[in-house]
Amino acid sequence: MNFKHVITGDGSKTLYLQSLDETYHSNHGALQESMHVYIQSGLQYLIDNKDVDQLNVFEMGFGTGLNAYLTAYYSRLYQKKVFYTSIEKFPLKESDYRKLEYFNLIESDPYTAESEKIAQAPWGEQIAISEFFVLEKIEEDFFNFNRETANYDIIYYDAFGHRAQSEMWELRPFEICRSLLRKGGILVTYASKGSARRNLIQSGFEVKKIPGAPGKREMMRAIKV
Numbered sequence: 223m224n225f226k227h228v229i230t231g232d233g234s235k236t237l238y239l240q241s242l243d244e245t246y247h248s249n250h251g252a253l254q255e256s257m258h259v260y261i262q263s264g265l266q267y268l269i270d271n272k273d274v275d276q277l278n279v280f281e282m283g284f285g286t287g288l289n290a291y292l293t294a295y296y297s298r299l300y301q302k303k304v305f306y307t308s309i310e311k312f313p314l315k316e317s318d319y320r321k322l323e324y325f326n327l328i329e330s331d332p333y334t335a336e337s338e339k340i341a342q343a344p345w346g347e348q349i350a351i352s353e354f355f356v357l358e359k360i361e362e363d364f365f366n367f368n369r370e371t372a373n374y375d376i377i378y379y380d381a382f383g384h385r386a387q388s389e390m391w392e393l394r395p396f397e398i399c400r401s402l403l404r405k406g407g408i409l410v411t412y413a414s415k416g417s418a419r420r421n422l423i424q425s426g427f428e429v430k431k432i433p434g435a436p437g438k439r440e441m442m443r444a445i446k447v
């Protein structure tokens with residue numbers, strides 16, 4: 223795939239994919255978007271509202287690994303054990319990760335070591351990255367993912383936007399998400415488009431629009447009812 227590495231508004235880098243005319247993160251700030259949408263509105267929200275020591279996270283779209291790196295860091299900070307499954311149809315090359323320089327976004331030795339381990343973790347195996355973070359990267363098309371015993375507490379839904387990948391915002395992917403979550407589990411996404419919201423509702427979610435990351439008015443948090 224043909225990428226350009228670009229610097230976003232908060233100084234962190236992302237990838238621009240020429241074939242889709244799409245970036246992997248918000249141009250306003252890759253790090254601040256991941257932090258706002260997936261960590262603060264997702265992981266932290268769940269921890270604040272649920273008394274659990276262990277969480278199962280599913281990510282649609284491993285991409286650059288930024289959400290995984292941040293979740294590994296916060297699992298240690300919150301002292302919660304996280305089992306993190308992430309699916310990716312088009313894994314990046316190691317050289318693409320390196321140029322993003324995510325390894326030193328958060329300056330602490332254990333974090334740097336963990337993010338290196340996450341980038342290098344083999345696909346298709348469960349790997350303990352730290353005492354708090356167990357990772358399983360799956361190289362597969364999300365539409366073919368099927369796990370009968372799935373019982374995820376939270377889904378980070380991080381597909382490309384509707385203009386680039388409209389099939390990811392239709393009914394079917396949200397039905398798959400619903401089947402992967404336990405009752406009361408949540409899905410967070412940076413998107414807030416009306417048609418995606420209606421499809422989430424139709425597939426069995428209660429949807430709340432909440433303030434989006436800088437540069438975006440709203441995002442969605444959906445609960446499986």
Ligand SMILES: C[S@@+](CC[C@H](N)C(=O)[O-])C[C@H]1O[C@@H](n2cnc3c(N)ncnc32)[C@H](O)[C@@H]1O
Binds near residue numbers: 285286288289312
């Ligand atoms: C917006 S990017 C975000 C990725 C990632 N969360 C990150 O922080 O870099 C969307 C990702 O979803 C992946 N993707 C798109 N369609 C997919 C599918 N059907 N199954 C699995 N992965 C898919 C893309 O290859 C890309 O890596």
